[in-house]
Amino acid sequence: MRLRVPVLAMMLFVVCSARAQSPPPPDQTEQIRILLERVQQLEKRVADLETKPAAAAESPVNVAAARKPEAAPPPGPVQGHQHETAETQASVGQMEVHYPSLQIRGFGDVNFSATDQKGTNSGFNLGQLDLHLASALSRKVTYFGELTFNAQPTGYTVEVERSIIRYDYNDFFKLSFGRYHTPIGYWNTAFHHGAWLQTTISRPDMVRIGGSFIPVHFVGFLAEGNIPSGGAGLSYNVGVGNGRGSIISRPGDAGDNNSNRAWVANLYSRPVKLYGLQMGISVYRDKITLPIVTATGNEFREWISAAHIVWTKENPEFLAEFANVNHKNILTNAITNNQAYYVQVGYRLPWFEKSLKPYYRFEHTHTPLSEQLFTNQNLVGSTLGLRYDITNYASFKAEYRNTKRLPTDPRVNGAFFQTDFTF
Amino acid sequence: MNATIKRVMTFLWTILCASVVLHSSSTAQTSRGADIAVVVNADTPVADLSLSDVRKVLLGERQYWNSKLPVVLLIRAPAARERDVVLRVIYQMSEAQFKQYWVAKIFRAEAAAPPRIVYSNDMQFELLTALPGAIAFVDSRNIRPGTKVLRVDGHLPGEKGYPLR
Numbered sequence: 001m002r003l004r005v006p007v008l009a010m011m012l013f014v015v016c017s018a019r020a021q022s023p024p025p026p027d028q029t030e031q032i033r034i035l036l037e038r039v040q041q042l043e044k045r046v047a048d049l050e051t052k053p054a055a056a057a058e059s060p061v062n063v064a065a066a067r068k069p070e071a072a073p074p075p076g077p078v079q080g081h082q083h084e085t086a087e088t089q090a091s092v093g094q095m096e097v098h099y100p101s102l103q104i105r106g107f108g109d110v111n112f113s114a115t116d117q118k119g120t121n122s123g124f125n126l127g128q129l130d131l132h133l134a135s136a137l138s139r140k141v142t143y144f145g146e147l148t149f150n151a152q153p154t155g156y157t158v159e160v161e162r163s164i165i166r167y168d169y170n171d172f173f174k175l176s177f178g179r180y181h182t183p184i185g186y187w188n189t190a191f192h193h194g195a196w197l198q199t200t201i202s203r204p205d206m207v208r209i210g211g212s213f214i215p216v217h218f219v220g221f222l223a224e225g226n227i228p229s230g231g232a233g234l235s236y237n238v239g240v241g242n243g244r245g246s247i248i249s250r251p252g253d254a255g256d257n258n259s260n261r262a263w264v265a266n267l268y269s270r271p272v273k274l275y276g277l278q279m280g281i282s283v284y285r286d287k288i289t290l291p292i293v294t295a296t297g298n299e300f301r302e303w304i305s306a307a308h309i310v311w312t313k314e315n316p317e318f319l320a321e322f323a324n325v326n327h328k329n330i331l332t333n334a335i336t337n338n339q340a341y342y343v344q345v346g347y348r349l350p351w352f353e354k355s356l357k358p359y360y361r362f363e364h365t366h367t368p369l370s371e372q373l374f375t376n377q378n379l380v381g382s383t384l385g386l387r388y389d390i391t392n393y394a395s396f397k398a399e400y401r402n403t404k405r406l407p408t409d410p411r412v413n414g415a416f417f418q419t420d421f422t423f
Numbered sequence: 424m425n426a427t428i429k430r431v432m433t434f435l436w437t438i439l440c441a442s443v444v445l446h447s448s449s450t451a452q453t454s455r456g457a458d459i460a461v462v463v464n465a466d467t468p469v470a471d472l473s474l475s476d477v478r479k480v481l482l483g484e485r486q487y488w489n490s491k492l493p494v495v496l497l498i499r500a501p502a503a504r505e506r507d508v509v510l511r512v513i514y515q516m517s518e519a520q521f522k523q524y525w526v527a528k529i530f531r532a533e534a535a536a537p538p539r540i541v542y543s544n545d546m547q548f549e550l551l552t553a554l555p556g557a558i559a560f561v562d563s564r565n566i567r568p569g570t571k572v573l574r575v576d577g578h579l580p581g582e583k584g585y586p587l588r
Contacts, residue, residue: 040565043545103536105526136535139493144532164532170490189531197527226484231475233484270484272475275515314520354517392519393526422526 100143102135106423107194111201115401115414126151127420128209130161130193140168148193160253161193161217172225179253182218183237183266184282185321186308195420199317199346199387201399202416204363205379206323206340212249213340213365213377214304214323215284218242218264219251233270239263243286244302248373258299262286268308276313282306287330288373297331300373314348314357327373338374340365346387357387380404385416394421458580459508459587460563461573464555467492471574474586478513480558482524483534488556496538497550497559505560512587560587 107130114122133145146162166176181188187207191198206213220241227234242252243262268280284304292298306323322341328334346359365379385399399416461477463469467488472480479485486494499506501518510521525537541547544565551557551570563580566572578585 040544040562043543097536101536103529105530132530134529134532134535142532142535162532166532168486168493170487171485190527192530194530197530275475275478313515354519389519392522 097136097139100135100137102133105132105134106130107132107196107420108423109195109418109420112417113414115412117412117414127195127418128193132194137165142166142168146193170225172228174224175221176224177221178219179251180218180220180222180239180241182215182264182284183222183224183239184214184264184284184304185306185323186278186280186310186319187321188214188216194422195418196393196395196422199357199359200344200361200383200385201397201418202383202401204321204340204342204344204361205365205377205381206321206342206363210249211377212374213325213338214306215244215251215262215286216249217251218262219253220261229269231272233272235268235270237264237266239265244288246289246291248288248290257291258287258289260287276311277309278312279309280307288327290373296329296334296372299330301328301330302326302373303328314346317344317346317348317357317359319344325374327371329372334370334372336368336371338365338367338371338377340377355389357389358385359387360384376406378405390419393423394419456504456562457588458563458585459505460561460566460580461575461587462551462559462561462566462570463573464551464557465569465571466555467558467571469573470571471577474513474576477575481509481513481538483528486534492556495550495554495557497541497547497557498538499547499560500540500542505562508587509560 107128109127111125111127112123113125129149131147131149133143133147135143137143142165144162144164144166145160148159148161150157150159160179162179162181164176164178164180166174168174181192183189185207187198187204191203193209195201203209205211207216209216218239218241220239222237222239224237225235227236240261240263242256243260244250245252246257262285264282264284266280266282268278270278282305284302284306286302288300288302290298290300303326304323305326306321308319308321310320311318320341320343323339325338325340327336327338340363342361342363344359344361346357348354349356349358361383363379363381363383365377367374367377381401381403383399383401385397388396390396397416397418397420399418401414401416402411403414404411461472469488476485480494481496483496488494498509510516510518514521514524516524525534528534529537539550541550541559544561547559547561548567548570551559563572572579575586576584580587
């Protein structure tokens with residue numbers, strides 16, 4: 001008996017809470033469906049009426065009615081339909097694309113963090129406020145832009161994250177110019193700056209905003225499209241641009257700092273028979289010129305090779321990415337290799353309107369002691385969290401992170417909370 | 424200790440039963456009705472698509488019928504059976520996932536606009552005839568002249584093996 005009472009209470013709680021989360025009860029959905037069917041029947045009936053000979057409209061009764069407009073009866077089915085047709089035509093007119101057709105979407109997030117790292121404070125912080133602009137300039141020319149407003153100790157900074165004009169020839173060739181997120185790997189071009197888009201609060205360290213492991217941004221031109229490949233579902237991106245600037249975490253927005261262009265190539269496959277799977281490889285080549293000349297010179301060749309495999313459905317979600325960054329000193333020929341990877345798994349739970357998604361990510365970054373360009377980027381970290389979608393356009397996330405940089409550093413534990421949204 | 428395990432097991436069993444009941448009631452609602460036809464503007468240079476081709480079109484991975492004719496996607500508003508079938512069979516997404524998919528697609532600069540929402544068959548057929556390259560999903564009982572019904576995987580609506588039902 002002692003066992004039954006809590007069990008019954010639990011059953012009641014589970015069923016009630018599950019029901020409480022349901023958007024419209026099945027009855028209401030059924031009513032909407034019946035109403036829609038009714039609308040369709042009426043539309044059919046009206047179409048039948050319209051096909052009747054036009055002479056019927058000129059019948060004595062109608063002529064009489066036309067002669068006495070003040071005595072006209074209330075609108076009948078035909079008049080009602082004429083009104084509906086006019087409305088439909090107006091809707092059709094509204095749905096025709098007008099150029100330019102600017103659409104603006106915003107993303108934002110608010111965070112709370114607390115860690116046991118010495119010298120840090122717990123507290124709230126405002127994440128990036130991100131505005132995304134998309135505007136079709138004609139049937140084949142489109143502009144895309146992304147601006148972020150970033151909270152700083154002394155105010156806000158505004159950054160042009162992306163500014164792209166693209167000409168579509170067809171599905172196999174689209175050419176664009178501007179500032180991109182460099183198409184290396186998966187995350188950097190899949191999630192951009194809106195935290196709401198990604199499952200987790202934080203990005204993997206290898207594609208961290210403001211990080212330098214891979215060049216997150218790229219200024220130049222990019223060709224992209226599908227490759228006729230049957231069931232393999234191949235696509236490509238090939239680009240040429242300025243590459244890293246004097247500050248290696250930034251691209252040369254205002255101009256390159258050497259006369260050597262960087263190039264990037266990305267090939268990925270979305271197999272037709274495995275809907276949800278994407279796998280790809282990327283290479284990036286650049287010459288880096290540092291502003292300060294040292295005894296070992298200031299010029300380096302950079303080769304980045306990367307691979308990714310992702311399963312984008314959420315039952316489960318699986319993301320894995322690896323990158324190797326090779327640096328060669330042009331003066332001394334000294335070579336270093338830096339590696340980073342992450343593996344992230346998430347699962348959309350079937351309960352509570354599928355609003356809950358627990359996830360886990362392991363990531364590892366290794367930079368050798370002899371590395372000449374990167375300051376220490378070593379990291380071994382785990383992230384465990386839960387995402388709760390409050391609505392279709394807002395979520396709460398809670399995350400526990402355990403990270404360690406150098407072997408001599410202590411492990412850092414942290415709790416992070418975020419609410420993020422799009423508007 | 425045994426009592427605790429028993430309670431935990433009962434709790435898990437209750438959640439499992441509740442989810443099965445809720446899931447079965449939600450799937451039962453979408454398992455009846457006529458086939459959903461894939462209908463295009465009469466001038467569209469296509470007559471037969473595989474289901475994976477239809478999926479590519481709906482996912483925005485195929486955006487052109489040919490280099491001069493862009494695809495114009497039309498999708499019924501929520502609660503219409505046509506939309507339920509498209510989401511369940513082709514997108515394999517929930518309503519929320521569908522909305523999020525298109526927000527992300529535009530944000531990635533892979534598409535300039537989401538599919539256009541249509542609220543009735545009248546509106547759908549007006550747009551199908553008015554917009555070159557338009558593609559829509561229509562209850563096969565409501566097909567009207569002046570448009571083209573595509574074969575999917577070689578089958579027309581009503582034929583055995585037709586996938587959109």
